[in-house]
Amino acid sequence: MKRYKILKKSREGVFTIEKSEDETVGLTETKVVKLFPEGLELESGEVLPGPIDVAYETYGNLDSSKGNVILVCHALSGSAHAAGYMSKIDDNVFDGNTEGWWEDVIGPNKGIDTKKYFVICSNFLGSCYGTTGPTSVNPKTGEVYNLSFPVITIGDMVKVQRELLRYLGIDKVLAVVGGSMGGMQALEWSLMYPDMVNSAIVIAATANCSAQNIAFDTVGRNAIISDPNWCGGDYLKKGVFPSKGLSIARMIGHITYLSSESMDRKFGRKFINRKTYDIDEFDFEVESYLGYQGEKFVRRFDANSYLYITKAMDYFDLPQKYGNGSLKEAFKKAKCRYLFVSFSSDWLFPPSESIEMVSALVSINKNVSYVNVESIHGHDSFLVDTKIESQVLKAFIDSVYSDLFV
């Protein structure tokens, strides 16, 4: 059996982990396909000119019945690269810093088992990892969109994913699965294309953002827009970047992804060195951590994309769109099995919001499972606390598959 060496860099230096063919999908490739040659009609009524680039990765093999497809939807800052490694240093040596965002969950023998299932993950519309977004060139004008990019919705993202499936010759998925904003897409899928979904797995998500969620998002957007280097969205043309604003938005985001308890355990009140008694210096480790997260983010993400994506999240309103305000009414359109997973310490999309959806489904006799995982890692749990999550996913997906094909 092949073994891979994976070189990871941390603040402490470079370390190596080893994985076998049985533990990772290994080296992956992001493909880009051009869809919607005539343009894409958006929920806003606007038309996004075609063709539209869609970046995606696949893992595992499509079986002859095409019944083993799992569509994975990513969260705010994710990409199509959900599993494996994106670059090779040498034969069988991978750069660990290009690890897929859900490597712990997707792969051979993992929660989403690539030995059994054909996994697709695409970068969603409006993002900046290969799929058309505000940094793309408008094919009609030959210029970068920037703020002329239309406001998009979760529904628009799902419409693009549906077109990708059509392109790949897939009529129906075994499961659509996602955490956080990925969970919103899974929810949208189940009601927008109910005949195409056998099951929806909704992790650490909500049917619509709370006022507090919107509040955090709007402060983040304000930080970006207030940065003079944002230049009304035209920073690319001016050769600048609103690093400070985007970094502040990311820092705020990070606070909401962690729990107070996990921050206390990880950083507590530890000083970097000691009190600086200097008003514009970082004193505490948690400050330096957030600053580092902000800096790292501005090197890999686009500021306008951040605006469009958080707006899509704020606009998302399942009960409003499908049930005239009622979650129960909305879910009446569903034809799939559901699995909801929440995490006890998630205060961004707390368990109560999963329970609300589960209750609505139960009340109309829909097939729904629910697991609340005990975890201290807050909203980030779905990315880091993957052991129980993986077991839960595996059991559910296998059961959906058995019900259909065995």
Next chain:
Amino acid sequence: MKRYKILKKSREGVFTIEKSEDETVGLTETKVVKLFPEGLELESGEVLPGPIDVAYETYGNLDSSKGNVILVCHALSGSAHAAGYMSKIDDNVFDGNTEGWWEDVIGPNKGIDTKKYFVICSNFLGSCYGTTGPTSVNPKTGEVYNLSFPVITIGDMVKVQRELLRYLGIDKVLAVVGGSMGGMQALEWSLMYPDMVNSAIVIAATANCSAQNIAFDTVGRNAIISDPNWCGGDYLKKGVFPSKGLSIARMIGHITYLSSESMDRKFGRKFINRKTYDIDEFDFEVESYLGYQGEKFVRRFDANSYLYITKAMDYFDLPQKYGNGSLKEAFKKAKCRYLFVSFSSDWLFPPSESIEMVSALVSINKNVSYVNVESIHGHDSFLVDTKIESQVLKAFIDSVYSDLFV
């Protein structure tokens, strides 16, 4: 009995409330006294040049035994003006927008009863409402401090308050009381000058900030420092102001002052009008509310003060300073009765942090009372949910007074 008309402005227009002499201290005056002619030695080791201005207000009358003094400590953005009204429109007509920040709690027959007690509230060191802070002129150089103002601590603020009491001829207070950062000052008082304090009332506070608290503070500070109009702290000299940065800091603050539940009740997902499908426009009421709070704040508060005050809050560490890391050890120095008040929905300084202090005091047989008030208003509850709070304060203060003097 005299009756006052109070003209209040809201977004909906002007409305009038009426109060009698029995319901408010009425028109108040902020006095400024110069203390520490030789300068003030700070906990950092630096010396702040004298004299130091201290702004304060008093309500009620000092009795002959001087045993009826209540020292009120304000929170982050507060001032010496805790009760009554600061300006008169006409005879017996007050401008309601100059209402004291704790008008519901301090006054005749109220929780802190100005008919019985002599109440003092002073603006703390480093603030921008009359007491020396970064916007003050350095008496040694004749120039505004700005960033040359030294980093100060809660202990330094308390030292200044202690000097004000000396100036007023007061040796011991019946109670020192404060909410939020005011509660930190009350805690500090009880251990820094244990012989001067009969009781300490600590409301919605903590013995030290959690990593999450520090995280929110540091993002706020970053937003200010990142604003190009901050000019390295020298914005006053340049005739500009870091409005955007300070406004973002305030918006973040506001989210932490409210609970998710109260935001949902107040704003929910209500649109200002409808979806704008415009990426840099506010869509939701909660966005416009936060934007309004930010704008209002930059008209009344100084950006550098915000930096110094939040730093003082982050540095505050009662167990570290007095107990080598142990809260129990720290409280051994206490000689006063304590009352702790927390609010069920406060997630900035949650009830658990009050309970931790109460438990430490109980374990060493100190005289401590504790009330957790059911409230949905989050951290702000101590300012807005004042009915039960007032009853609790009244009962406790009267009991302390009776024990001593009746």
